Amino acid sequence: MRFPVLSNSPLFRGLGDEEIEKLLEAVNYRIRFFHTGAVIALAGEEIHSLIIVLSGSVRGEMADLTGRTMKIEDINPPQALAAAVLFGAGARYPVNVIANCDSELLIINKSDYLTLMAGDRRVLSSYLTFICSKAQFLSGRLRFHSFHTIKGKFAHYLSSLPGATSGRVVIDRTQQELSEYFGVTRPSLARVIGEMEHEGLISVDHREVRFLDLKGLSQLYEG
Amino acid sequence: MRFPVLSNSPLFRGLGDEEIEKLLEAVNYRIRFFHTGAVIALAGEEIHSLIIVLSGSVRGEMADLTGRTMKIEDINPPQALAAAVLFGAGARYPVNVIANCDSELLIINKSDYLTLMAGDRRVLSSYLTFICSKAQFLSGRLRFHSFHTIKGKFAHYLSSLPGATSGRVVIDRTQQELSEYFGVTRPSLARVIGEMEHEGLISVDHREVRFLDLKGLSQLYEG
DNA sequence: GTTAGACTGTAACATTTGTTACAAATTACG
DNA sequence: CGTAATTTGTAACAAATGTTACAGTCTAAC
Numbered sequence: 001m002r003f004p005v006l007s008n009s010p011l012f013r014g015l016g017d018e019e020i021e022k023l024l025e026a027v028n029y030r031i032r033f034f035h036t037g038a039v040i041a042l043a044g045e046e047i048h049s050l051i052i053v054l055s056g057s058v059r060g061e062m063a064d065l066t067g068r069t070m071k072i073e074d075i076n077p078p079q080a081l082a083a084a085v086l087f088g089a090g091a092r093y094p095v096n097v098i099a100n101c102d103s104e105l106l107i108i109n110k111s112d113y114l115t116l117m118a119g120d121r122r123v124l125s126s127y128l129t130f131i132c133s134k135a136q137f138l139s140g141r142l143r144f145h146s147f148h149t150i151k152g153k154f155a156h157y158l159s160s161l162p163g164a165t166s167g168r169v170v171i172d173r174t175q176q177e178l179s180e181y182f183g184v185t186r187p188s189l190a191r192v193i194g195e196m197e198h199e200g201l202i203s204v205d206h207r208e209v210r211f212l213d214l215k216g217l218s219q220l221y222e223g
Numbered sequence: 224m225r226f227p228v229l230s231n232s233p234l235f236r237g238l239g240d241e242e243i244e245k246l247l248e249a250v251n252y253r254i255r256f257f258h259t260g261a262v263i264a265l266a267g268e269e270i271h272s273l274i275i276v277l278s279g280s281v282r283g284e285m286a287d288l289t290g291r292t293m294k295i296e297d298i299n300p301p302q303a304l305a306a307a308v309l310f311g312a313g314a315r316y317p318v319n320v321i322a323n324c325d326s327e328l329l330i331i332n333k334s335d336y337l338t339l340m341a342g343d344r345r346v347l348s349s350y351l352t353f354i355c356s357k358a359q360f361l362s363g364r365l366r367f368h369s370f371h372t373i374k375g376k377f378a379h380y381l382s383s384l385p386g387a388t389s390g391r392v393v394i395d396r397t398q399q400e401l402s403e404y405f406g407v408t409r410p411s412l413a414r415v416i417g418e419m420e421h422e423g424l425i426s427v428d429h430r431e432v433r434f435l436d437l438k439g440l441s442q443l444y445e446g
Numbered sequence: 447g448t449t450a451g452a453c454t455g456t457a458a459c460a461t462t463t464g465t466t467a468c469a470a471a472t473t474a475c476g
Numbered sequence: 477c478g479t480a481a482t483t484t485g486t487a488a489c490a491a492a493t494g495t496t497a498c499a500g501t502c503t504a505a506c
Binding site for chain 1: 452453454455456457464
């Protein structure tokens with residue numbers, strides 16, 4: 001059976017439909033259909049398989065203490081469920097997974113997926129790239145939270161931009177985007193930038209920032 | 224050549240010295256020695272290989288804008304360098320890596336390591352477990368930072384403890400540990416817990432917390 | 447060029463959290 | 477038990493950030 005949607009999956013990058021078909025036929029896999037609203041997995045349940053959404057749409061949702069649920073994210077074809085934690089020690093679903101509409105899921109046991117990876121260099125490489133990129137993204141995000149003040153986050157952000165060593169960088173996003181990235185509000189960020197300019201740490205011209213006091217800037221993220 | 228220290232590495236879990244020896248001999252690998260203070264890798268440099276510390280000790284350090292360096296972490300045998308981002312898209316060293324003392328490193332090209340994983344189910348499985356656990360840890364940490372107030376973090380923490388559905392949980396760490404986990408100060412956490420008790424959300428008896436107002440608690444982490 | 451929409455600067459005030467310090471309570475251990 | 481060490485509760489004050497609101501500036505599309 002062929003699943004054209006899979007060739008767009010990061011887990012099967014660079015493989016054609018027929019190749020994927022051939023690879024899948026060498027291991028066990030199954031297709032399951034879920035009707036709208038059906039429960040696909042419960043939070044806390046052990047993860048046994050790689051599950052890829054082939055058609056339809058599913059959502060991850062969490063129940064709060066009163067039992068009310070709130071949506072965390074939608075998962076659309078050709079995304080997979082909890083792919084980043086699949087092989088973690090005692091991996092469990094972090095959320096409930098519910099079908100948004102009639103959906104078709106491809107299910108491959110973890111051990112079959114291991115066989116698949118061992119048998120094809122591209123499948124192995126794709127999964128490793130996927131998960132390493134995820135880890136990279138997460139640890140980058142976490143780094144910013146380790147600076148407790150907005151000044152610290154902004155100073156560190158500036159120093160991470162290309163050209164920081166030259167003492168002149170160009171900010172590549174709006175303040176709104178930047179404030180969301182830092183997890184603060186936009187006016188607070190604007191205030192802090194203004195303060196840093198008044199304190200003589202930087203000079204700002206539109207999106208261009210010059211570093212005036214390297215020592216002072218560095219101190220902001222070394223507490 | 225045998226490297227007894229590798230059998231303690233999470234990347235070669237469950238393998239004996241002779242097995243590791245045999246596996247390594249099937250691929251290319253090399254050993255390099257670095258003297259105290261020698262530069263092993265520079266921040267921003269592309270990652271070509273898996274590098275495992277066999278003996279000695281190395282450190283990751285970052286240079287600030289003034290050129291002064293600060294230590295980020297020590298990496299001791301049998302840990303590996305940047306193992307979690309190794310296969311990421313355009314993976315680069317996030318920090319400078321310097322030898323703390325005379326050290327011996329095992330170096331395996333990424334493609335050789337791929338071969339190694341494809342050839343042995345345990346090696347593959349170990350690396351996947353390692354990196355998925357890392358991703359799990361990181362996303363767990365990041366989740367807490369998405370709650371902006373201490374009350375939100377604490378309420379969410381409470382709701383994640385075993386037995387939360389019964390309305391009675393036992394906190395498994397000291398306030399000091401918890402405050403570090405949340406990234407806040409200990410007195411601030413204590414104050415917030417006191418406030419939540421006064422507001423009738425919870426009742427606290429030593430390490431045991433009862434939920435008195437599920438709706439109110441849930442609201443704290445749904446803004 | 448003009449205009450609508452987005453982006454930025456700024457202010458006053460409220461809220462949250464940090465800081466510091468000390469006392470009370472609990473726990474570990476002899 | 478009884479003592480020392482750790483953990484917790486609390487207070488007063490300082491600092492940082494959020495909230496809200498509004499005006500000025502830039503930008504893209506017409």
